[in-house]
Amino acid sequence: MDITFPEHTNALVSERPQADVFLFNSNSNLVRTNGIRQRISIPLLSNTFHQEVQAVFQREQAQGRCNPIVVGAIPFDMNQPAQLVVPEWHERVKPLDRTFSSFVDKDFIHHASEQSFAPSHTEFLDIIEQALSSFENSPLKKVVLSKILKLTLDRKVDVPRLLSNIMAQNPSAYHFSVPLKNSVLIGASPELLLRKQGNKIFSNPLAGSAKRLDNLDADRQAAKTLANSAKDQYEHRLVVDAIRAALLPVVESLGERKESSIIATPTMWHLSTDIEATLPAINPPSMFDLIKQIHPTPAMCGTPTVSAQQHIAALEPHQRGFFSGLVGWCDAEGNGEWAIAIRCAEVSGNKVTLFAGAGVVPDSNPESEWLETSAKMRTMLNAFGIKEDVI
Ligand SMILES: C=C(O[C@@H]1C=C(C(=O)O)C=C[C@H]1O)C(=O)O
Numbered sequence: 001m002d003i004t005f006p007e008h009t010n011a012l013v014s015e016r017p018q019a020d021v022f023l024f025n026s027n028s029n030l031v032r033t034n035g036i037r038q039r040i041s042i043p044l045l046s047n048t049f050h051q052e053v054q055a056v057f058q059r060e061q062a063q064g065r066c067n068p069i070v071v072g073a074i075p076f077d078m079n080q081p082a083q084l085v086v087p088e089w090h091e092r093v094k095p096l097d098r099t100f101s102s103f104v105d106k107d108f109i110h111h112a113s114e115q116s117f118a119p120s121h122t123e124f125l126d127i128i129e130q131a132l133s134s135f136e137n138s139p140l141k142k143v144v145l146s147k148i149l150k151l152t153l154d155r156k157v158d159v160p161r162l163l164s165n166i167m168a169q170n171p172s173a174y175h176f177s178v179p180l181k182n183s184v185l186i187g188a189s190p191e192l193l194l195r196k197q198g199n200k201i202f203s204n205p206l207a208g209s210a211k212r213l214d215n216l217d218a219d220r221q222a223a224k225t226l227a228n229s230a231k232d233q234y235e236h237r238l239v240v241d242a243i244r245a246a247l248l249p250v251v252e253s254l255g256e257r258k259e260s261s262i263i264a265t266p267t268m269w270h271l272s273t274d275i276e277a278t279l280p281a282i283n284p285p286s287m288f289d290l291i292k293q294i295h296p297t298p299a300m301c302g303t304p305t306v307s308a309q310q311h312i313a314a315l316e317p318h319q320r321g322f323f324s325g326l327v328g329w330c331d332a333e334g335n336g337e338w339a340i341a342i343r344c345a346e347v348s349g350n351k352v353t354l355f356a357g358a359g360v361v362p363d364s365n366p367e368s369e370w371l372e373t374s375a376k377m378r379t380m381l382n383a384f385g386i387k388e389d390v391i
Contacts, residue, residue, distance in 0.1 A: 021033070073327050083322075199278055204274055226262060251277040
C-alpha cells in the first residue's frame with residue numbers, strides 16, 4: 001500500500017545515505033545533518049576533550065564556516081567515548097509541525113521471532129531487592145536500574161519509516177536518530193537535559209511515573225494518584241534538588257523553584273519540573289561544561305551520584321552504552337539542545353535492543369518497577385508496530 005506522509009516527514013524519509021543522517025527534533029529546533037567532516041570520539045571526562053572541541057570548531061572556522069555545529073551522542077558513562085561529529089552538511093530550522101499524529105503508519109508492523117530480557121524478570125526483582133537492602137547500610141538514597149530487551153524481528157527495519165512513525169505517534173517528544181558504528185540509535189524522549197540559548201539555560205527533568213490506561217477515568221485517576229504519591233514526589237525532588245545544586249555554582253541566577261506538574265506521553269504519566277537559569281556574561285560555562293556539571297542526573301543514575309554509579313555497575317548485567325546518555329547538538333556560539341536518550345532503541349538490520357530504567361527509592365516495590373520499565377518500552381514497541389505482548 002502507498003503511504004502518504006506529510007511533506008516534511010517525506011523529506012526525512014527520502015534522505016540518503018541513511019547511515020550518515022542525524023536528526024534531532026524538538027519544539028525549538030529541527031537539526032538534520034548528513035556526512036561526516038570531523039569526528040570527536042573521546043570521552044567527555046578526558047582531559048583533552050575541551051581542547052579537542054575548540055580545535056574542531058577552529059578548523060571549521062578557518063575554512064570559512066562561521067557557526068559550525070557538532071552533533072551526536074554522549075554515553076551514560078562520560079568516561080566512555082562520545083560519538084560526536086561535525087557534519088558535511090547541516091540544516092537547523094523551525095521544528096516540524098507537531099500535528100501530524102494522523103499520519104501514524106498503521107501498516108508498519110513487525111513480529112518478534114526471538115526475544116530476551118537482561119536481566120530476566122527474576123534477576124531484575126533480585127537486583128531491586130539488593131538495591132533496597134543497600135538503603136539501610138550505605139549513603140544511597142536513589143538508584144536507577146534498567147533492563148534491556150533484545151528482539152529479532154521478522155525483517156530488516158526500514159529506519160526512515162520507523163523514524164516517521166515515532167514522530168507521528170509521539171508528536172511532543174524529542175525525536176532523534178543518531179547513526180552509531182554498527183547501528184542507529186532512535187527514539188522519542190520526553191526529557192530535556194539542557195537547552196542553551198545565549199545566556200539562558202533550560203532543563204526539564206522527569207521522575208516519578210505511571211502507566212497510561214485505556215479507560216479514560218482510570219487513566220485520569222492514575223495521573224492523580226501519581227501527583228499525590230509521596231514516594232514519586234520524593235523520587236522527583238531528589239532529581240530537581242541535584243540539578244539545581246549542580247547549576248548553582250556556575251550560573252549567575254537560578255530561576256525560582258517551581259512546583260512539579262504532570263506531563264503525559266502516549267504511554268506514560270510523569271512528574272515534571274522546569275528549571276531555568278541565566279549564565280554569567282563573563283566567562284560563561286560552555287555547553288559541554290554544563291553537561292559535565294549535571295549529567296548523569298538522579299533521573300538516570302541516582303543519588304549520591306558515585307554511590308548510585310557503583311550500584312549500577314555492580315547490579316546491572318548489561319552495558320548501557322548510549323541509553324540514558326544524551327543526544328543532541330551544539331554550535332560554535334555555544335547554543336544547543338541535549339535530550340536524554342530514553343524511550344529509544346538501537347537498530348541494526350532486523351536486530352533491535354530496547355532499553356528502560358526506573359528509579360528505586362526505599363518505598364519501591366520490585367514488581368511495580370518491572371512493570372514500569374515494561375510500560376516505558378511500549379513507546380518503541382508501538383513505533384515498530386509490534387502488537388503482541390512481548391513484555
Ligand atoms: C530511565 C527512564 O526514565 C526515567 C525515569 C523515570 C522514573 O523513574 O520515574 C521517569 C522518567 C525518566 O526520567 C526510561 O524511560 O528508561
